[in-house]
Amino acid sequence: MRVADxxxxxxxxxxxxxxxxxxxxxxxxAATQKRVTKPSDDPVAATRxxxxxxxxxxxxxxQKNLAYAKSFLEFTDQSLDELTGHxxxxxxxALNQASDASANDQSRRVVxxxxxxxxxxxxxxxxxxxxxxxxxGGFNTTQTPFDYGGHYKGDQGEMQIxxxxxxxxxxxxxxxxxxxxxxxxxxxxxxxxxxxxxSTEQLAEQIQKKEEKIKQQEELQTQKNTALRGPASNTxxxxxxxxxxxxxxxxxxxxxNIFDVLRKIEVALKSNDKESIQDALEPIDDAISQIVxxxxxxxxxxxxxxxSMESLLKGKVxxxxxxxxxxxxxxxxxxxxxxxxxxxxxxxxxxxxxLIQKSLMDFVR
Numbered sequence: 196m197r198v199a200d201x202x203x204x205x206x207x208x209x210x211x212x213x214x215x216x217x218x219x220x221x222x223x224x225a226a227t228q229k230r231v232t233k234p235s236d237d238p239v240a241a242t243r244x245x246x247x248x249x250x251x252x253x254x255x256x257x258q259k260n261l262a263y264a265k266s267f268l269e270f271t272d273q274s275l276d277e278l279t280g281h282x283x284x285x286x287x288x289a290l291n292q293a294s295d296a297s298a299n300d301q302s303r304r305v306v307x308x309x310x311x312x313x314x315x316x317x318x319x320x321x322x323x324x325x326x327x328x329x330x331x332g333g334f335n336t337t338q339t340p341f342d343y344g345g346h347y348k349g350d351q352g353e354m355q356i357x358x359x360x361x362x363x364x365x366x367x368x369x370x371x372x373x374x375x376x377x378x379x380x381x382x383x384x385x386x387x388x389x390x391x392x393x394s395t396e397q398l399a400e401q402i403q404k405k406e407e408k409i410k411q412q413e414e415l416q417t418q419k420n421t422a423l424r425g426p427a428s429n430t431x432x433x434x435x436x437x438x439x440x441x442x443x444x445x446x447x448x449x450x451x452n453i454f455d456v457l458r459k460i461e462v463a464l465k466s467n468d469k470e471s472i473q474d475a476l477e478p479i480d481d482a483i484s485q486i487v488x489x490x491x492x493x494x495x496x497x498x499x500x501x502x503s504m505e506s507l508l509k510g511k512v513x514x515x516x517x518x519x520x521x522x523x524x525x526x527x528x529x530x531x532x533x534x535x536x537x538x539x540x541x542x543x544x545x546x547x548x549x550l551i552q553k554s555l556m557d558f559v560r
Contacts, residue, residue, distance in 0.1 A: 207547040214540040221533045230524040240521040247518045254511050257359055258504065264356045264366040265500045270325050271368060272493045278320050279486050281313045282453070286479045289460050293472040300467045307464035314457040318343055321374050331370030340370045345454030347371040358503045364496055373489050376450015451481040 224230060234241040288306045292298045321331050321341040328336035334352030341347060351372070353365035371377040456478045463471035 207543075210543050211540070211547065214536060214543050217536050218533070218540060221529055221536055224524040224529045225526075225533060228524055228526065229522055231522045237521075244518050244522050247514050247521075251511065251514055251518075254507050254514070257357065257507055260356050261358055261500050261504050261507070264358065264364065265497060265504075267325055267330065267366045268493050268497050268500070270323070271330050272490055272497075274320050274323050274330065275373070275486050275490050275493070278317060278453075279483060279490075281316055281320075282479060282483050282486070285310055285313050285457060285460060286476065286483070289464075289472050289475055289479065292464060293469060293476065303464040303467055303472075307461050310457060310461040310464060314454065314461065315343070317374070317453060317457060318345065321370055330367060331373065333367070333369045333371075341374065341454075345375070345452070345458070347375055347377070351377075358500065359507070362503070364499055366496075368489060368493065372450070373486065374454065375452045376485060451478055451485050453482045453485075456482050 223232065231237045231240050231244065288309060292303050292306055318341050322339050323330050329338070329340050329349070330336075332338060332340040332349035334354065335349045336354075338348060340349040347370055349370055351369045353369065354367050355363040356366045358364050456475060459478075460472065460475045462468075463475060
């Protein structure tokens with residue numbers, strides 16, 4: 196087989212180009228400390244690295260959600276702790292005025308002023324804000340939840356925050372369940388709330404249920420109006436007995452209205468009614484227990500957030516380790532390959548001069 200000069204030249208050019216290309220790739224790995232810098236380096240590894248980086252970005256957002264939800268719940272717990280202290284103080288004052296033989300009309304009027312201050316502080320706690328959001332307003336976080344009459348203007352919404360894939364947790368407690376005991380069950384902690392819609396289908400379902408509820412209330416009100424126009428009904432036939440406390444009217448329930456309890460104590464002290472003061476001691480205990488149970492719910496949610504944060508941090512470390520395993524270059528291996536490739540290039544250049552024959556121009560010189 197005849198080996199032409201052109202064949203030799205192309206072979207030498209090809210070998211030298213390959214060695215220099217390998218050398219350039221190894222030099223790039225040494226400079227960047229990355230084995231995969233573009234998809235063509237390793238398509239499978241590049242795909243997995245990209246997916247892992249997307250997961251890391253999502254993990255960062257989950258961590259922000261967890262931090263914000265935890266701060267919201269901790270601020271709520273701090274506010275309820277302060278409210279518990281005020282109620283304990285109100286109980287001490289009421290117990291002292293109900294059992295102290297030296298208590299008189301004047302001393303009870305003085306204590307009534309302090310109870311009035313406690314009532315106003317309770318309203319202020321109900322209107323606490325974190326940033327620009329009211330913490331006890333439900334979904335309505337831009338409007339003051341309570342007026343100074345103790346009437347609730349928010350809703351029963353619980354804001355669900357995304358803490359992990361397919362996992363949500365409520366970051367607030369509706370103010371009417373905490374302060375007025377609205378909707379509480381026998382355990383004074385379970386209540387019916389409006390869960391935040393997580394999809395358009397859930398939102399449409401909630402709107403439909405709300406419209407049906409409004410329609411049922413209208414029909415019930417129509418039936419009541421019809422009954423009022425007929426013969427007088429026996430009050431014992433009513434399914435729920437209405438209680439009138441101060442200027443508010445509410446249906447009987449298992450929860451305790453903290454504002455009404457404080458208002459009753461203040462009125463009893465101002466009117467020097469010792470029996471009414473004694474009767475208000477048990478509702479104060481119920482109110483304190485109601486807040487303590489609510490705080491236990493908040494504490495359990497904070498514990499869930501802490502566990503979720505630990506899981507996210509551990510997952511973040513594992514994901515970064517996987518990315519490093521797929522993407523990073525082994526420094527010792529790269530340096531060894533560089534030395535080996537350099538020797539190969541030098542050998543190629545050395546042998547190339549022996550393969551390529553001298554031309555006529557070399558003799559002319």
